[in-house]
Amino acid sequence: MIGSRSARSRVLLSAGALAAVTALTAAPVASAAPAAPAYTAQRTVLDDAGQPRAVAVHRTTGTTYVAVSSGDGTGPGVLTVVDGNPPGVRASVPLAGGASDVAVDEARNRVYVTSPGNDGAPSSITVVDASTGVVLQQVPVPPGSDFAGGARAVAVDGRDGAPYVLVGDQLRRLDPASLLPTATLRESEAGDVDIDERTGAAVLTFPGVSTSGEFSYVGFVDLSRFVDLPAEDTAIRGSLDSVAVDDTTGRAYVVRRGTVVPNFLTASFAAGGIEVFDVASRARSATITVPGDPIGVSIDATSRTGYAAERNGVVGVFDLDTNTVVGSPGVPSPAALASDAAGVQVATVGPALVRLTQAGSTTPTTTTVQPSVNASVGNLGSLITVAIANGGGGRVAFTADGAPILGCGFQPVVNGLSYCIPERPFDRAGEVVIEATYSGDDTHAASRGAAPITVAPSTDPFSYALGQALRFLQLFLVGSRLP
Structure with a gap:
């Protein structure tokens, strides 16, 4: 499977x-x-x-x-x-x-x-x-x-x-x-x-x-x-x-x-x-x-x-x-x-x-991945935003190069947006494709979107600690946007 x-x-x-x-x-x-x-x-x-x-x-x-x-x-x-x-x-x-x-x-x-x-x-x-x-x-x-x-x-x-x-x-x-x-x-x-x-x-x-x-x-x-x-x-x-x-x-x-x-x-x-x-x-x-x-x-x-x-x-x-x-x-x-x-x-x-x-009158949707990052190896501070055009409820599944992103599970869609804040840092440098799959709901069709990000080599020995701090700040900010 x-x-x-x-x-x-x-x-x-x-x-x-x-x-x-x-x-x-x-x-x-x-x-x-x-x-x-x-x-x-x-x-x-x-x-x-x-x-x-x-x-x-x-x-x-x-x-x-x-x-x-x-x-x-x-x-x-x-x-x-x-x-x-x-x-x-x-x-x-x-x-x-x-x-x-x-x-x-x-x-x-x-x-x-x-x-x-x-x-x-x-x-x-x-x-x-x-x-x-x-x-x-x-x-x-x-x-x-x-x-x-x-x-x-x-x-x-x-x-x-x-x-x-x-x-x-x-x-x-x-x-x-x-x-x-x-x-x-x-x-x-x-x-x-x-x-x-x-x-x-x-x-x-x-x-x-x-x-x-x-x-x-x-x-x-x-x-x-x-x-x-x-x-x-x-x-x-x-x-x-x-x-x-x-x-x-x-x-x-x-x-x-x-x-x-x-x-x-x-x-x-x-x-x-x-x-x-x-x-x-x-x-x-x-x-x-x-x-x-x-x-x-x-x-x-x-x-x-x-x-x-x-x-x-x-x-x-x-x-x-x-x-x-x-x-x-x-x-x-x-x-x-x-x-x-x-x-x-x-x-x-x-x-x-x-x-x-x-079947039914489902509305077509478009999923757009918007990584707001200059990611680096060992850095956790990478917020990924997904915009669902014409979307309703439902959930979004996040993957990186086809593998689930730990901590992002199935995130809810609120006001056309869903957020992913990874729990683990990137462990290698190079291009990583972030994909989001929108489940749709009873009146909105499912859709997918993807975008590449470039993970830079880590040069800062404190990047992990800084990334952790940024991650908790982002969790607080994202939480404040949800009802």
């Missing part, structure tokens, strides 16, 4: 889920509630035949990457790159070993794709330039019993760019430059992985054997020591599937598939849902009942919105703060999805890519 940074913009679709989507003949599910509010859809037909397995969105550029496997999953695959307005297929990257999952490292402008392997080509991990679609590197996974099933899920730690890959029975941390493993941990039968950069932990799902009542569970890994963390109350009856982490709040959203519950003479069907876990305490905190049997989940922390692809042809839209469903637009045969502040991209069987955005 993320994933992409925090609003994890990717979702892994398991082989079982893919079969269910294709067949659409499993046990009955509850009917979907009418969609409210209404959504508009833009459909892009993908040139490459096959089954979409995963989707990721580059939140800075809006480019979407779709991992497409062959129809039966045993042949070659392709990474399809969709961009533009109206959207269109910009590039197709062939993957001889098939396609399993995709994740974006926005800060370093890289895309990681996993291939499970087949009779004609080995399992591999491929790195693609996010701007050009050119393959930068491809590393095969060694054969052997420890690597049965090949490379599956992938997630990127935005703090250092390290990719984490589920390969066979292992969770591997890879060196971003060489793609060689720097740490391994045995995690038998793990299905998906995502990273919580807030707590420095990986969250894994263990799907269980089937959907006939067995227990599945969620696991947690300390990334600094690369060891399993103890957890209680993470076993859930049913099959757990994909996971998406909101590392602004430290919550993980896990798909629980619908479950066939055997009785003495008959069997009943228990609807699925989204299980919410607090990563710090490693405990389940809530259950979101979505309108159907979910097969994938994606979240966007900026707009505080989550999306669940449902096997019965709808996308459940839920509020991340209240854990309530707020919409259920229809999308026939969804297979995978990814979201950003503007909406959600749903890959469908066909294959095609459908972008859903909330």
Whole structure:
């Protein structure tokens, strides 16, 4: 995902889920509630035949990457790159070993794709330039019993760019430059992985054997020591599937598939849902009942919105703060999805890519970044102002070269302005791109803006202390402007 940074913009679709989507003949599910509010859809037909397995969105550029496997999953695959307005297929990257999952490292402008392997080509991990679609590197996974099933899920730690890959029975941390493993941990039968950069932990799902009542569970890994963390109350009856982490709040959203519950003479069907876990305490905190049997989940922390692809042809839209469903637009045969502040991209069987955005009389907005700085290394006294033209309420997320700016989280918009005062100094000289993403609200559209600043080398040994003093003064002044 993320994933992409925090609003994890990717979702892994398991082989079982893919079969269910294709067949659409499993046990009955509850009917979907009418969609409210209404959504508009833009459909892009993908040139490459096959089954979409995963989707990721580059939140800075809006480019979407779709991992497409062959129809039966045993042949070659392709990474399809969709961009533009109206959207269109910009590039197709062939993957001889098939396609399993995709994740974006926005800060370093890289895309990681996993291939499970087949009779004609080995399992591999491929790195693609996010701007050009050119393959930068491809590393095969060694054969052997420890690597049965090949490379599956992938997630990127935005703090250092390290990719984490589920390969066979292992969770591997890879060196971003060489793609060689720097740490391994045995995690038998793990299905998906995502990273919580807030707590420095990986969250894994263990799907269980089937959907006939067995227990599945969620696991947690300390990334600094690369060891399993103890957890209680993470076993859930049913099959757990994909996971998406909101590392602004430290919550993980896990798909629980619908479950066939055997009785003495008959069997009943228990609807699925989204299980919410607090990563710090490693405990389940809530259950979101979505309108159907979910097969994938994606979240966007900026707009505080989550999306669940449902096997019965709808996308459940839920509020991340209240854990309530707020919409259920229809999308026939969804297979995978990814979201950003503007909406959600749903890959469908066909294959095609459908972008859903909330309909209505939303006012277009413009986000302008206004850094009021002559920044230097070690200096904290850098106030960044964002002006939202035609804006209303909502929040603004700040990043520097694609990474969140500590202390700036999601800042409110007041009288068309939002402010960011970093908690940490710049640690290197050179150009840094400051980007602001405005979430929009019910009547105002989301928008993005960016501006470069030049960070000068530090020549003053007292700059840090002076920067701290200036930062507290700016906090006081900004606070006086808020109601």
